[in-house]
Amino acid sequence: MLFQASHCDFHSKFGFVAFITLASISSPVLGQIFSCFESREVGDCSQFIDSFCQSANDIPVLNEQDNFSRCFNAPGGGFKCDLTAWNEFGTVSQNPLTAHCENVLNAIADNCPRGGQGMNVDTSPFELRMIPNSGSCSFNGN
Secondary structure, eight states, X not given: OOOOOOTTOOOXXXXXXXXXXXXXXXXXXXXXXXXXXXXXXXXXXXXXXXHHHHHGGGSOOBXXXXXXEEEEEOTTSSXXXXXXXXXXXXXXXXXXXXXXXXXXXXHHHHHOTTOEEEEETTTOOOEEEEEEESSOXXXXXX
C-alpha cells in the first residue's frame, strides 16, 4: 500500500490531502476512499462493525475534531479491535450516520487484514479507523 499512518498521526488538513492523494484503494461507486495499514496485527474486526456504528446513535453529539471509539476483544483472545470515528472535517457538531460508518468499515474489513482508515468523501466528514491490536481491552465493547 502507498500510505501508512500510525494510530494517532492523521489529524491535519494536510494529512487529509495526502490521504486522498496517496490512498491505494478506493471505491468511487460508493464514494469511499480508504487506505490499509501495513505494519499492524492481522485480525478480523468485521464482527464488531454493526455494533460500533449503531452505537453512534447512543452517544452525545460529537463536536468538530471530536471522536468516539470502542474496543472489542476478539472471541478466543489473541487480539482486540479498536474502532474510532473522528468528526475530522466537519463544520458542525454531528454523529456519523450508521450506513456511512458501516460502508467504510466493511470496505476496510474486506480489503485490509491489518486494519485501515477511510471515509465517505462525498457525504460525511468522518474519518473511520479499524485497528486490530495485540492484547485485550480493559472493558470489552467500551
